[in-house]
């Protein structure tokens with residue numbers, strides 16, 4: 164059964180196609196999904212390429228940059244979907260089991276990959292958990308992400324905020340570990356991976372410096388985010404996430420929380436609140452109306468025009484959006 168567009172936010176969809184047939188961008192997303200996710204068994208990939216998989220688009224882009232022509236990258240969460248409310252089909256996950264390099268976020272964001280990883284054993288050199296070994300920002304108990312709504316007991320992870328890829332400095336660390344995994348499974352092409360890594364690290368460093376310089380010119384330092392996705396970004400660049408509209412995606416604010424958010428907006432002077440393209444903007448729109456500010460879209464995942472799956476372009480786009488709200 165296909166979910167309607169209205170109910171998709173809280174429903175886990177069994178196929179990418181069910182989700183992608185919703186919304187005005189459907190056609191574009193469908194094309195993007197075809198380009199990004201050579202669907203189906205690894206047999207579809209050219210035999211000489213290393214099959215690799217990532218749970219979300221930014222990690223898929225890192226893999227593609229470092230692996231270059233040598234890898235065939237599959238991304239499990241399609242463009243337009245959020246890992247908070249979408250789970251890939253068992254067939255898609257099984258396809259990823261054949262990936263020789265597998266990159267995922269961890270910390271409860273993509274638990275369906277964790278299960279796959281558990282089957283591969285703890286010492287598989289091709290597995291990269293992006294959050295592993297990083298000191299994660301704790302999520303306040305009431306701010307935990309609920310991942311499995313309506314599926315018996317609520318699974319609220321207390322493993323920390325998982326959105327580390329939105330900090331371009333932590334992204335460099337993730338890329339180093341992706342390169343190490345590629346070198347471990349394909350030592351013959353070590354030098355290529357090392358060269359690709361060096362080039363991409365320089366680009367990430369340039370991005371970091373650019374954001375630093377731009378944020379230094381912001382008139383305001385506080386912002387109200389849709390869900391706590393830009394917490395690491397804020398910490399890196401000296402901004403404050405003064406309020407969060409939905410502590411967990413899909414959990415709309417109570418009237419009391421809404422009143423406090425309106426007060427925060429008035430006090431901080433922000434000209435906009437943020438929504439995200441993968442989640443319903445309803446709560447952000449209600450808050451914006453109440454507070455008399457605009458709604459702007461910040462995108463933690465990518466997969467839309469004009470940046471597509473390009474992480475560097477995605478982050479520059481997000482920077483420009485923040486600039487509109489805080490300058």
Ligand SMILES: [Zn+2]
Nearest residue numbers: 247326390392
């Ligand atoms: Zn999130």
